[in-house]
Amino acid sequence: MKIETLAIHAANHTDASTAAVIQPIVLATTFERDEDGGYSKGFSYSRAGNPNRLSLENVLAKLEGGVDAAAFSSGNAAGMAVFQSLKPGTHIIAPDDMYHGLRNQLKILFNGILEFDFIDLNNENLLKNTIKQNTGLIWVETPSNPLLKITDIKEMVTVAHENNIKVACDNTFASPLGQQPLKLGADLVMHSTTKYLGGHSDLTGGALITPVKDEWWERIQQIQQMGGAISSPADCYWLTRSIKTLPYRMRAHAENAGLLASFLDNHANVEQVLYPGLTSHPQHELAKEQMLNFGGMLSFLVKGGVVQTERVINATKLFTSATSLGGVESLIERRAAIEGPDTKTPQNLLRVSVGLEHIDDLIADMDAALNQI
Numbered sequence: 001m002k003i004e005t006l007a008i009h010a011a012n013h014t015d016a017s018t019a020a021v022i023q024p025i026v027l028a029t030t031f032e033r034d035e036d037g038g039y040s041k042g043f044s045y046s047r048a049g050n051p052n053r054l055s056l057e058n059v060l061a062k063l064e065g066g067v068d069a070a071a072f073s074s075g076n077a078a079g080m081a082v083f084q085s086l087k088p089g090t091h092i093i094a095p096d097d098m099y100h101g102l103r104n105q106l107k108i109l110f111n112g113i114l115e116f117d118f119i120d121l122n123n124e125n126l127l128k129n130t131i132k133q134n135t136g137l138i139w140v141e142t143p144s145n146p147l148l149k150i151t152d153i154k155e156m157v158t159v160a161h162e163n164n165i166k167v168a169c170d171n172t173f174a175s176p177l178g179q180q181p182l183k184l185g186a187d188l189v190m191h192s193t194t195k196y197l198g199g200h201s202d203l204t205g206g207a208l209i210t211p212v213k214d215e216w217w218e219r220i221q222q223i224q225q226m227g228g229a230i231s232s233p234a235d236c237y238w239l240t241r242s243i244k245t246l247p248y249r250m251r252a253h254a255e256n257a258g259l260l261a262s263f264l265d266n267h268a269n270v271e272q273v274l275y276p277g278l279t280s281h282p283q284h285e286l287a288k289e290q291m292l293n294f295g296g297m298l299s300f301l302v303k304g305g306v307v308q309t310e311r312v313i314n315a316t317k318l319f320t321s322a323t324s325l326g327g328v329e330s331l332i333e334r335r336a337a338i339e340g341p342d343t344k345t346p347q348n349l350l351r352v353s354v355g356l357e358h359i360d361d362l363i364a365d366m367d368a369a370l371n372q373i
């Protein structure tokens with residue numbers, strides 16, 4: 001089946017007891033035993049499993065072309081489960097522009113427990129020289145945040161597997177409509193479902209998806225169920241609801257982002273636009289090969305400094321100044337301001353999560369804002 005069909009049907013179960021077409025939210029924390037003491041319906045206690053979570057995990061696995069998924073209370077909880085699943089002393093190679101929340105997790109929470117190097121993954125020699133005897137994981141995030149750099153997933157997998165190393169891919173920016181890392185050989189996919197999968201800026205969640213049920217996956221499931229950073233039944237319900245429209249939303253996000261990127265590319269007050277769909281993107285050819293859709297995220301550099309850049313934010317009416325991404329409403333953010341004093345992000349860079357408003361309105365609003373600086 002195609003992804004649009006899976007998104008609608010893979011998570012939904014008509015309720016056998018009431019014939020309700022949409023699966024109800026099961027709030028019960030505990031489930032009644034059979035007469036023989038067993039749990040033939042498959043559920044015993046909701047931290048271990050819940051019907052809404054099972055449905056969500058089922059559709060997530062299908063969307064990514066995997067065999068199983070685990071839903072967590074946030075993207076960071078999903079990432080944390082991956083790091084916790086590694087033997088103490090394991091060395092991780094991660095991108096130097098890794099999502100800062102997970103980078104800080106490694107640096108602060110796993111300091112002394114895991115080893116890690118943050119490098120430019122696109123520098124093949126550096127990558128090969130960074131691999132050590134105890135390297136167990138290469139963490140990939142593509143397109144990257146906020147520079148929209150593309151990492152060749154297939155290439156990473158080749159290098160990693162030659163050295164007996166696993167590859168995990170944070171697929172939050174692309175969504176499964178943008179690329180399916182498991183099909184390119186990755187060993188694990190991670191999502192912050194807070195973003196495109198949730199799609200409406202109203203829930204926090206995370207997920208991991210696996211192509212095989214192996215020992216590593218069993219360990220991750222133990223961490224999910226014993227650690228307990230699970231997604232609530234209601235959040236799982238809202239996520240499965242949102243996922244039904246994900247393929248259509250992603251198409252529209254990418255279409256709007258492409259049009260806004262072209263507009264910005266031709267604006268006199270814009271220094272540079274970073275969007276994988278633009279032919280001027282240094283890795284456009286790789287993006288075309290690897291990605292099914294270029295996504296809804298773009299960044300651009302305003303001509304001028306912090307003052308002019310902040311003027312653009314304050315002058316726009318449709319782009320809300322806020323962090324995060326993936327919702328139906330457009331958001332804009334000066335990334336350097338949130339990343340703190342040690343950021344390498346240019347001070348005049350604005351990151352935009354292009355929403356689903358009409359593109360004419362978005363362009364008119366951005367044009368007016370840029371002309372005021």
Ligand SMILES: *Cc1c(COP(=O)(O)O)cnc(C)c1O
Pocket residue numbers: 074075076077099101102141145170172173191192193194195204205206
């Ligand atoms: C938001 C985000 C995360 C973290 O997810 P939360 O749901 O906020 O915990 C991880 N990776 C990327 C790329 C993100 O954008």
